[in-house]
Amino acid sequence: MATRRSFIHTAAAAAAGSAFPWLAFAQPFEVVKIINGFPAGGTADATSRRIAERMGGTAYTKNAAVVENKPGAGGRIACEVVKNAAPDGTTLLLTPYSMMSIYPHIYKTLTYDPVKDFVPVSIAALMTHALSVGPMVPASVKTVKDYLAWAKANPKDASYGSPAAGSTPHFLAALLGLNTGTDLKHVPYRGSAPAVADMIGGTLASCSTPTGDALANHRAGKVRILATSSAQRTPFTPEVPTYAEQGFPELTTEEWFGFYAPAKTPANVVAAANAAIAQALKEKTVVDSLALMGLVAHGSTPADMEKSQRDELNRWGPIVKKIGFTAES
Incomplete structure (x- = not known):
């Protein structure tokens, strides 16, 4: 044989x-x-x-x-x-x-x-994903729970962009809305860059994207990252608590x-x-x-x-x- x-x-x-x-x-x-x-x-x-x-x-x-x-x-x-x-x-x-x-x-x-x-x-x-908000969302919104409260009070504006329908960041935000009873409207884009651009421009409230796609604008103060999907805080955003830290452990993932x-x-x-x-x-x-x-x-x-x-x-x-x-x- x-x-x-x-x-x-x-x-x-x-x-x-x-x-x-x-x-x-x-x-x-x-x-x-x-x-x-x-x-x-x-x-x-x-x-x-x-x-x-x-x-x-x-x-x-x-x-x-x-x-x-x-x-x-x-x-x-x-x-x-x-x-x-x-x-x-x-x-x-x-x-x-x-x-x-x-x-x-x-x-x-x-x-x-x-x-x-x-x-x-x-x-x-390896990458994590992040929920970020732009100038459409008031500066008083600093946490995921703040964002959900704002979204429920402003349902017409409660939208989030993602790099693609059916992508991991899309599903993380969809789960967040589903698990908290919040109607978050999904706006799919052809990649994160145009979604982040619209968020900065004030025509889109928030984005769920790879953390890196919002990182430079977060550091520049143009957007605010509210949470990341990592098990521990990322070395790139040590000041930002994870979803798990804020009470949403089911959103912990790494891609x-x-x-x-x-x-x-x-x-x-x-x-x-x-x-x-x-x-x-x-x-x-x-x-x-x-x-x-x-x-x-x-x-x-x-x-x-x-x-x-x-x-x-x-x-x-x-x-x-x-x-x-x-x-x-």
Whole structure:
């Protein structure tokens, strides 16, 4: 049996080598593309670019990777682009886990299968989410309970933006409203940046976004972060209490950005991409620049990322059912 397995593995390797000649010669690619599904200026874009800049000069790619933003449909367009890309290792997807672990619960039909159409490469960064308010909300509102009281007294203005319908920040705010009997109206955007811009402009009361997407404006005094979703206060907003500290432990969650390759990408190409990402994440400039966006640089093995995706898929099913949200709702 062992001899037969060895023969099969050798034959498979030989077949892969003939189909993908770079496997035999281990030549790094000239150009690698990283696709993300959100506009410039947000955390997905920042994660893509900071890591892309430091991937060059590795066994995976000679040059820095090229980032392409494909915003729209809550990140699903980017997923479809990468699903349909050649499985040769030259195209990667950078996405929050929402698109892979939450969307299957809210879309009756997706144009991609999170498991069958992609190969996990590496987690890239960890993030928390934040509830922030803008100038439409009085300065006297300093806590989540203050905000809920204001929202109940001002139902016409009680709206919140999120980077996408069905995203983790959308569901955190939806749970907050559901669990407290507060009618918070959801306004989905194509990424956090335009939502935060409207909040600063006074046409939107609040936002539920990745913490980093509100961080610079919070520090500048243009918006106020009222809570974060971390188990402990984040190092980026130590002055801001968590949801749990304010009596909402069910809103404790942490999300990751991760890299995927199209299905059938050869395992050693995935390994080379993983190594290049790991090297980039060790660079102090990358760690520091991600921190400016409220992100913690964090790599992983493909296997660990796959397990985390599966765990989150199982965790979010009951939550989505409780909220009652579907793509048609």
